[in-house]
Structure formats: structure tokens, C-alpha cells
Amino acid sequence: MPIPLSTTLLFAILLVAAAASPQGSHIKQYPSTVPVEHARNATHLQGLMQLLPHTMLEVVSRAKVLLGTAAENATPVGLLQAVRDFWDLLKPGGKLHPTYIIEHQGHLVFEVVLTVVIAYLLFQRSYKPSAKQEKPLTEKEMDELCAEWQPEPLCGPLTDAQRNFEPPVISSAAGAYVVANGKKALNMVSFNFLGVAGDISIKEAARATINKYGVGSCGPRGFYGTIDVHLDLEERLARFMGTEESIIYSYDLATIPSVLPAFANAKDLIVCDEGVSFPIQNGCHLSRASIRRFRHNDMADLERVLQEVDVEYRRLRKPLNRRFIVVEGIYLHSGDLAPLADIYRLKEKYKYRLVVDESLALGVLGEHGRGACEHWGLRAGDAEIVSASIGNALGSVGGFCAGDREIVDHQRLSGLGYCFSASLPPFLATAAIGALDVLESDAPRLLPALAFNARLLRSRLADIPGVEVEGTPRDAVSPVAHVRLAEQPDAPDQAQVLLQRVVDAALKRGGVLFTVHRMSPLDRVRSAPSIRVVVTAMHTEKDVLKAVAALTAGVKEVCKVSRVATRSSYMTLGGT
């Protein structure tokens, strides 16, 4: 029979109390009137047997006398005397005082009583509220519940804006100029930072690869899906990044979500910036590690979080676990740079490992284009895990992770997106190798041109009335600029609608392709809507100015329209 916890506890407490009570030394100082020697000479039980009647009789007789006196002389003096007599019995030294009783083996009485109570409780049936109150569902009831159940529709509700939004259709390669919706337009959207996604020599190499290997790889890397060009690309990427090895994934959105869970699990800790992009959020979630976030690019807040963790782990004496700080070189959601020099200092101080997603910074920042780590003066290996998309500056599809052999090798069996997915189509690997060739040979020309364009674009965008550009002066080299309305409209979706109109106007009348930076509802980050303007090394100064002019005109046109619309809506309100 199960013993209820409460009974067990009670039992334990009583036993302790009973065992401790006779040894209380303070008890002995009270004088006693009962023949102590007699009690001591007898065994406990004998003493008890003899003592009990003695004490009880005396108490009873005293009580009788008291009651009798009280009844006979029902005067105030008589009552007072009765109370005094009773107090004599009860006070320390009196025969009804607990100390006296315990001193004279009276505790044995308690112990016997308590043991009986405990035994009684132990043999009680344990109390189960659910067993008494709720009977399990019968099959019939379950059938009824099943019949009653109505699911929600498979897809959630859609707003008209969502339903009607059609992305532009691009019917050309992703160059500086594209054909968008059938019209030639200046391309300020693609992350083709170095202009490699149209390079003739790369195209020839990709063509040769398709002729030799076909398009798909038809298997995961482990099962004959490793093609020599994959090995070449991995070696080239490792050499370029200055690390021991690198590993390629076939999709940018599956790279970080495979890397993080390979190293972090439920016992580990990830500290990440609040503004990180979706793949990092997804990776953190899939790893099941505990996650702390710090305010976007706020180093004081990062230090606060690290300190808090430190204090907490010391206090709770938690075992040493793997700890990671995860940031992006250039943030997709805001276009600004993570201050990696400060982050590196903090991560060394608090002994974290640093994970940097260089997706937008690779081929953009640093003297050789190695990304944000190089830009901030970190050596290869200072950030233990570096991952990046090869779909942006390297103009291909997929992603990679670079690091020590230990880091990379572990992913070859533990990176989900690596083990359980077909490998990258070989021609895309060839294209990425071609892009690395371009980057290695032309970096001294391309990277300064890109930085110049970025500075020019940001300074000119800042001059447009009615909008502001996200970022601080240290972000001037970032070629991804987020342009927000200076005054946010009250309605939540209104800003996005307005910005979309600006984008449409710029395409229609200015001949420039922009895009509103949209965020999936599954994304944690909720920032004010923005137009994301991307400049590349291919753009000329004239192109940049043209883009800025088109955006200025668009903003002017749409904001005027919206003001009119607002006024007319007021008028309608007034009229009704």
C-alpha cells in the first residue's frame, strides 16, 4: 500500500520530537515531588505503569477538590483561590506541567499514542482526489468527444495585402540592371555585392560542370553525393577564411540551424542578439539550449547578461557547460554591423565561444573580404564558428561553416542539414569557386569600390526628407541600408503599405527596383517596416544617385498622397 507523503513526514517529525524530548537538559532544573529514585530504578515501562495511576489520581483528586471548593464558596475569593490552586498545578514544577510529565517518563504515553496514530494513518487508504472524483472516460464518451471536435482551418487568415502581393518577376540575370516585370530597372535589391552572378568565366565553368556532372547530385554527401568539386570548394573556402577546414551545406537557411544544434543541447547556453535573423533564431530553438538575448548591438546589455549568467551559475553551482555568443556580421534585419571587437573582448573575459554569421559580410567587409571578423581585426579562429551563406557575395546557392577540424568534422555526422539532405548541385559549387577566384584576385579593386558606394548611398539616403536610415557612423561601410519612415503612421500595417507604394512608384516612374524588407510572421524580430536598399560594387556613382533620386521622388509622392488620404478620411468621418 502506498504511504502518503504527508503521513511519512508526520511520522518522521514525531519520531524526532519523541527521541529528542527526554534528553532536554533544561528540564532537570525543576524540582520534583515524586520519588524519582523509584522511577529510575524501575524499567521505563514499569515506571510508566506505576507513575500513570499516581499522577492521574492526584490530578483527578485535585480537580475534584478545586471544583468542589468553587461550587461551595461561589465567591470571588473562592474562585480566585481555585484559579491559584490550578495554576500551582500547571506552572513549571507543577504536576500538570509538561516538563514534569516528561521528566517522569510521561513522554512514553505520548510516544505510544503517536505510534498508534501513525500506525492508523499508515494503514489508511491513500487519498486520491482524481480517483474518487473523476472516472476515466468511457469509450462512448471518447467517441463523442472525437465526433464533436472541430479543427481550425489548416491555413490562417490572410489580409488582402498578403493575398494580393505579387513579388516582381525578374526575367534577366541578377546584374546591376535587371528586367523587372518586363521593364529594365536599376537593381537595388540583389545581394550580388561583387557582381559575380553574371561573370562570363564563371558561366563557362558552370556550363562545363553541368555537361560533366548533370544538375543534381542525387544523394547526400555520405552516400556518393560527394563530388570532387565539393571537396575543392571546401578546401578553397577554408583557405580563404584561414581556417583548418570548412563544410558546405546546400541551403543558406539550413546552415546555421544545423550548426548550432550540432554543438549546443539542452544543458548549454546561447546568448544572442535580439535582432538576429531567422536562421539563427531557428537554430537556437532547435538546439533546445537555454537562450538569453541582449538588446540589439548594446554592449552594456551584453555584459549585463553575461554577468547575470556568471552570478547565477556560481550561486547555483551549475556545472561548466558550452556557452556561445551568436551574432551576425551585418544584420539582415537592420543592415548594421555587430561591434565584434567589443564582443570578442567580452567573450574572452567570460569564456564564451563566438559564433558569427557572415552571410552579408563575406566578400564585403575586411581587407580581403573575409567578413566582419577581418573588418574588426579578429584573426581567423578568434571566432570559433564562422558560418555564411554562399548565396550573396559569392553569387551561388547554399551556405558553409568554417572552423577548426574538430568543429567541422563533428558537423559531418551531426549537422542535420548536411547528413540528411542531398548535397549542393555541382555546378553551384563550381560557381562559388569561380566567385572565390574573382574575390581573391580582384579584392583590392572591388572592395574599396563597394565601400565607397555604401558610404555614398548612406550619406545621400540620410538627406531624403521624411525618412531615416538605420545605423550609426560606424555602419557606413555596410552596403545594406534600411530606410524607415521618419514618422510612423498609427495603423500597424500602414507603414508597410506606404513603403510598398514608394517601391512601386520608384519602379514605375524612376526605373529603379527596391524592395520592402518583409519579415515572416514566424520571425521573432518585429521592427518598423523599411525599404531595404542594397548597393553593389557594380553600381556606378551615377547609379547610386539615380536610385536616391527615385526613392526621394517616391517618398515625396506617396507621403503627399497619404496626407491627402488622411485628410479625406477625416472629412468622411466628419460627414457621417
Add this chain to the structure above:
Amino acid sequence: MASWTILFIMGHIRDLFRRRYTPDRKGYAPIRQDYEDFYTRRMFYRIHDCWNRPICSAPDSHIDVMERTPVNGQKPLTLTGRVRRCLNLGSYNYLGFAASDEYCTPRVLETMNSYGWAMCSSRLDAGTTPVHMELETAVAEFVGKEAALTFGMGFATNSIVLPALVGKGGLIISDSLNHASIVAGARGSGAKVKVFAHNDVDHLESVLWKAIAEGQPRMRRPWKKILIVVEGVYSMEGEAAKLAAIVAVKRKYKAYLYLDEAHSIGALGKGGRGACEAQGVDPADVDIMMGTFTKSFGSCGGYIAGDRDLIAYLRSVAPGHYYATSMAPPAAQQIISALQVIRGDDGTDRGARKIAALHENSNYFRQRLQEMGCNVLGDWDSPVMPLMLFNPGKIAATSRLCWERGVALVVVGFPATPLLTARARICISASHTRKDLDYALEVLSEACDLVMTKYHASKKMLTNGAHVMVNGH
């Protein structure tokens, strides 16, 4: 098994010393926990020559496998520079579109001329080309749905779309042998996940029945929605989901059905339209059809097909549509062209012949293996054929014996399968000739004799025991 146990014990003894002699960075926990990569260090590295064999040709019926140095401790294997021509029993090249194709390749190259090879942008921004639009229309039409949405990677299609469909308060009921991408998607969704015994429709029904009646755990509220996730052909089993029965259950309980056709699209059914066609199930009864282009179509990426509203909703929710680089236009064109061949839109019956050849090859190979006394799992017509080895010690022996005789075989063990159900997985292609298959059978027969994996050979003695092993794993 004894060998495995010895390795296991020795590994742990070696680990004791390893821990003593390899100091970690001070103040940092080791990046790889001992228990996490114990298998890698102590088991996998002894036989890692059986996997990741690089090739330097198209993954067609024969492949050029690059030779590597023999296993030497935990050092990486280096290429010797020699190449061995092998018969390919490993690639998912079911319809033989992996190699250069007379119809597809010129069109692919033409697309690359007009659109390049990458758009450097997501589908929502500037990554949508007419090729992507055409692909989505073609796929929707092919699988028999109103609309479709494509992503650049099959794994990510599952891991991205499942969280968009079901979230907190929802329930995903998943087959116990579903692919890792479905597991990742289900875990990422925040929904509660329940598992039913592999391909056991009765168990599925009882799980569903109980789940609906009980409601959400602790909260006791009714589920928001319930999604059953099954695969057209299970990649490690070669079996198809029992669709008709599952559809009946799903209808009875108003659950939604998500069908992953990664291995069945293009391969099953007379017209290659997948598990629905093969089992005579109306595609309208399957709410979400998912599949990949890596296998039968010889390209990359995955699709989701469904009602127009569902696809519009996914376009506005799925992160893959927002953030991932859009599919390479040449890869998309490869799929369109392959689809045209399969449907006969190229003006020939090449597609129909490919599908017929695939089924014929698969059934021939399966039957011959069974006659040899091998323990083969899977259904007829299915091009995936797991050849059971059971004992993990037999993995490397089988693989190396075949490799020495010029047959590239995929072997699978823990952690991809349970420890005691190691297997070799054979993928048959339409591009295999009868001669190729006969040669492969000859080699396999010899290898199976040597490692003693013809478990059914002495059928008279073993009939019952072997069947228990097949069904009870």
C-alpha cells in the same frame, strides 16, 4: 554483436585515458561532449571509408569513385589519385535524369544563359523568375493540386513548412520512421508531437482517438488542429505508406494529412505521379503534398502543393520564401524539362519507358535478391531496397567487398537506423541495364555469402524466425 561489444568496452577504456591526456581550454567546456561523439571516435572512424566516398562523374548508372588511403586511426582519408569505375547502387537517380540528358541539358544551359545561375535574392525580393513561376504551375498540375510553392532544398522544405502549418496548441502525429527533416520541422513548430508505430494504421487511429478525447496536455483544451505526417516511400525501409487506410482515418477524425513524397514522386505510379497514383488515392484527399526534386528529377529543392489558399498562406508565412536565396534557375529548368519528359510533352514516350523500366528493374532485382535468400524490405515497384545485415559488424565487410568488386553500395547503421538493424540500401535506377543488375546481383550474392547475410537461405528451418525479425524490428 560480440565485436561491437568489445569495441564499445575498449572505446570507453580508451576514453578514460583520452580524458586524462587531452587538456581542454581552460574555463571552456569541451566543444564535443564525450558521450556525443563516442560513436564517431570509437566506431565510425574504424570503418569511415564506407561513407563519403567522393566521386568525379555524374551520379549515373556507373560512377567514377575516387580511391582513398586506407583507414589510419582518426586521420582524414586522403585521395590517392586513382579512380575506380563502379556500378552505382547508391544514388537516388530513379529515372536516370542525373546525367546529361538529350532533352533537359540544352534547356538547362539555355536558362543559365538568360538568367544566370543564382539570383542572390529571396523569392519575395528579386529572386522570382519566370522559370520559378513555370515550375510551380507544372508541379501543381503534375501532382494534381491547385497550386504549389518551391524551395531550394528538400530538407528545408519540411523543416520550414511544418512550423508554418502547425504551432502551439496543435498536434503532429508522425510515423515513427519519418525522415530527420520532418522531425526537425515538428520540433521547430512548437506543436506537440506524438508518434505512431511505423505504417500501423490501427495504432495511428488509436493515437488519434485518444489524443482528440484527451485534448491538450495539462490545459485540457481541444487541439487547434492535428496533422498526420507520413512518407510516400520511407527512405530506409522502401515501404509505401498505406495511404487509402490513412485517408479513411484522417477523414473520420478530421485531421489533416501531410504526405512527404521525397522518394515516391516520379518513381511510383504508372505516370510517376507518386504514391497517390500508385495506390489509387485521390490527391484531393491529401491536404499537403510535399516532395523533393533531388531524386527522380535529378535536380535539387523541394515543393509543397495544396489548395490555392493554403499555398497563398504559405507564401506569406514560410521563412524559406522570405529569406532563403531562391532556387537556381538552371536547377528549376532541369525539373521542368524532366517533368515534360515524364509526361510525354517532349513528344516521345521516353518518360513512360523510364518509369516502366524503373519498375521492371526494381521488381526484378527485388525478386532475385529474395530468391538468393536475402532479407529485403519494402514494397514491389519501390526502387528503394534495404538489404538487411542486422549485425553492425557486417556493415564494413559488405561495403568493402562490394567496393572491391566494383559495386558502389550504400550501407547504413546507427545512428540512422537502430543499432541492431544495420542494412545496405540499394537504389535502383531506370538507367540500369539488365546486365548491370545481373552483375550487381552476382557481386551481392558473393558478398552476402561471405558475410553470411542470406538469412532466408535455409528457409525451411528459419521460416518463422526470419519473419519475426522482418516484422518485429
